[in-house]
Amino acid sequence: MVKPNKTGDKRKRLVDAAVSLAYRQGHRKTTLADISEESGVPLGNVYYYFKSRDDIGNAILDAREAEFERLRARLDGLPGPRERLIAFVSMTIRNAPNVAAHGCPMGSLCAEFSKEGGELATRSTALFAGPMGYMAEQFAQLGHTDKADELALQLQASLQGASLLAQSFRDPSLLEREGKRLKGWIKGL
Amino acid sequence: MVKPNKTGDKRKRLVDAAVSLAYRQGHRKTTLADISEESGVPLGNVYYYFKSRDDIGNAILDAREAEFERLRARLDGLPGPRERLIAFVSMTIRNAPNVAAHGCPMGSLCAEFSKEGGELATRSTALFAGPMGYMAEQFAQLGHTDKADELALQLQASLQGASLLAQSFRDPSLLEREGKRLKGWIKGL
């Protein structure tokens, strides 16, 4: 979905900056001047790569979706569904300090874009659909074919909720504690 | 915390509009003109009641905090801790359609203000502290004094996560399903 760029890395630098700033302070609060400064690309030049501010929002979604695809590929390298689920939770726990500072990279983006309206709101749905569908597949492979969706909902909700609480309280331990419990729960399934 | 207003209801109308707009489209996206229009109070007059835009954010937090205090009072009228916990979940389920449209009234505000920085970020912590502390009290009264905090974390995380998922997918049933499961879980504790 990301347009290839033959010549330079400017577009990539712009997207990186936009993703990082949206994560740290929210996309709506982030100005084009912010992105220009953080990326080192001059302000007027931004419009060579993006036709509008909304277009940058779309690029942020593209980047986060691609991120999950890379994670999925790594998880697929693990031997079984239980290992994949546990690895997913472990990865979230390792990221707890970032989550406490800025929220879940996907969840906080969904929350913001969901209220933004328009195309961004619509597209942000897909961000959660990826991970949740993947979780449901793993639960099904574990033999819980009939309630795979329920288990995925339960796991994803707990992780997202704990992430939001960790973010609000600025306390990574909330996510770590809940993650640890969830790993035990998965092992016992 | 809210300053009494002898003469009119203008301040209340402004706060109501600000709360509603922040819930529907986010506070950062909401302009003073939006609030002025929705409340019917002229734009220039807003600054008689609030000294700055940030001050309106504080008033929104005041209003949401007061809302929870009213809920707490109602829950305290119930006979026991189990009934209070279940009633809390039931209330969330009944609100599922709104949550699917705009998110959890408290959770979405925490998520936004948490990235806003400054005083609003600091204060938004208190929004979750109230409900979670109350939940922990109920679990303690149920006899789980040693793990009351863990159970409260678990319940609050599940509800918040399910609310976020319902919001993202625009599907109230996600919250209803998870809420139903949580009520069963509470009954079995």
Next chain:
DNA sequence: GTCTATACGGCGATAGAC
């Protein structure tokens, strides 16, 4: 207390040189 008019700055977006 209430409202109108407006100043001021910042932000998204464009024009056009190189």
Next chain:
DNA sequence: GTCTATCGCCGTATAGAC
């Protein structure tokens, strides 16, 4: 493809009449 300069609007905030 890259960058400088700048426009026009919108949003916050203020001044001051009533």
